[in-house]
Amino acid sequence: MLSPTAPPDTLSRPLWRQVLALALPALAQQYLHLVVQLSDQFLAGRFELPDPNQRPVYLSALNTAGYLYWFVSSYTVLVSVGSTALVARFVGAKDWALAQHATGQSVVLAVVFGLLGTVAALLGLPSLIEALKLTGDAAHLCVEFLTPLAVLLAFQITESACAACLAGAGDTRTGLKVLGLVAVLNVPLAWGLCFGVGPIRGIGFVGIALGTGISHVIGCVLLLVILARGKSGLKLRLANLVPAPGLIRRLLRVSVPAAIDSLSAAFCQLWFLSLVNSLGDTAASAHGIALKWEALGFLSGAAFGTAAMALVGQNLGARTPDRAARSGWTAYALGGGVMSFxxxxxxxxxEHMFRLFCPDPSLQPIVDTGVPALRLIACAMPALASQIIFTAALRGAGDSRVPVLFSWFGFLCVRIPLAHLLTAPQVNLGSLGTIPGYDLGLLGAWVAMCSDLWVRGTFFAIRFAGGKWKKVEV
Structure with missing residues (x-):
């Protein structure tokens, strides 16, 4: 039965308008989060240190922490992808009762996975950071930075699940408003906890992370209240929070393969990071700053991927698979254009982007190392758009198994081997001896990354064009 709070049917509107209506709020939301990350990087480059020469150590710690915190985004896929895909199918079929039930089950899964993630992070962070070849003070600072985020992880995953359900219902504006508030609160909280306010002393580097964690707690609570009151056809009821094994299995049937894809990609990213960290603090710091700016493109793709996922799911639920296909291609055309810009x-x-975070002349080596890498990634923007947007579109259709193989091939057969070959003066092949490498340092690592993106971007475009995803049941 149609919910009295359901949004109007928009499936008959022009596709480009539908894509923009979903993608632009998501894009604004993504960029607000980027502002938070850039603010954190800005803070890490400016708070007082007893020894100014330690600045690269803090930036290196923040870079590794950023990678591991990005791992959280991959972990939330265990809930968010299935939530968006299933809610979108039910909304497309106008089955609002099941859409609301799926929303409740998503919240239950988010809390469970959040608590499990907290325990795992608190127990395993030191060993994981050691495996990433971050040592000494940088390793200690990285653990300190991530601890408050690990403690509050359940709130962030629940926040993500709520926003994912609303996106499945075609509502990305509510997520923008709430998560925009999270971003706005994050900046003063991080600054205040880092530097202090008035007579209250700040707690330094760790305060940056604590501000982020607290802001996500606020966002989580707000989204739960909004859903409890009813929004965009979804209403969170206590009855829907009672575990329903059948619906949970349907959510996990989509989310688990997608999570395996995202988490394995995250592990490979950490492996890649260990290669960068082995190049020294200067390369690691330059890599982190370049990634922060590269996120301008990556997050644009994620926003248009959100639109593709919701529209593909809704059109399949409405039994209009051809329109679902056109939705994916329209999202790629628009998103790819933004990313190429x-x-x-x-x-x-x-160079100006790097100098914003490296104003001190002593940090010039970081600028010199990172600028060529950031310029290089421009040539991979169309491929990155394909990889991100078509991955999301396939997940919206419930096709999340085969893409795992694409990710494994890209990382294990292209990026990691090439990174070893291009970054080092020689490559140790174990019993086979050694071979000469190209010793390109950080630039070599980014050449390997661009090569991987073109391979995976091509695979995902071919998979989507093939159309087998139209027949996947969720």
Whole structure:
């Protein structure tokens, strides 16, 4: 039965308008989060240190912490992808009762996975950071930074699940408003906890992370209240929070393969990071800053991927698979255009972007190391758009198994081997001896990354064009 709070039917509107209506709020939301990350990087480059020469150590710690915190985004896929895909199918079929039930089960899964993630992080962080070849003070600082985020993890995953359910219902504006508030609160909280307010002394580096964690707690509570009151056809009721094994299995049937994909990609990213960290603090710091700016493109793709996932799911639920396909291609055309424009900005403004975080002349080696890498990624923007947007579109259809193989091939057969070959003066092949490497340092690592993106971007475009995803049951 149609919910009295359901949004109007928009499936008959022009596709480009539907894509923009979903993608632009998501894009604003993504960029607000990027502002928070850039603010954190800005803070890490400016708070007082007893020894100014330790600044690269803090930036290196923040870079590794950023990678591990990005791992959280991959972990939330255990809930968010299935939530968006299933809610979108039910909304497309106008089955609002099941859409609301799926929302409740998503919240239950988010809390469970959040608590499990907290325990795992608190027990395993030191060993994981050691495996990433981050040592000494940088390793200690990284553990300190991530601990408050690990403690509050359940709130962030629940926040993500709520926003994912609303996106499945075609509502990305509510997520924008709430998560925009999270971003706005994050900046003063991080600054206040880092530097202090008035007579109250700040707690330094760790305060940056604590501000982020507290802001996500606020966002989680707000989204739960909004859903409890009813929004966009979804209403969170206590009855829907009672575990329903059948519906949970349907959610996990989509989310688990997608999570395996995201988490395995995250592990490979950490492996890749260990290679970068082995190049020294200067390369690690430059890599982290370049990634922060590269996120201007990556997050654009994620926003248009959100639109593709919701529209593909809704159109399949409405039994209009051809329109679902056109939704994916429209999202790629628009998102790829935005990302290519971002690539042009990297080429033109890379040095200015780096100097924003490296104002001290002593940090010039970081600028010199990172600028060529940031300019290089511009050539991979169309491929990155394909990989991100078509991955999301396939997940919206419930096709989340085969893409795992694409990710494994890209990382294990392209990025990691090439990174070993291009970054080091020689490569140790164990019993087979050694071979000469190209010793390109950080630039070699980014050449390997661009090569991987083109391989995976091609695979995902071919998979989506093939159309087998139209027949997947969720």
């Amino acid at each position: 971002m690539g042009l900005l990297f080429v033109l403004l890379a």
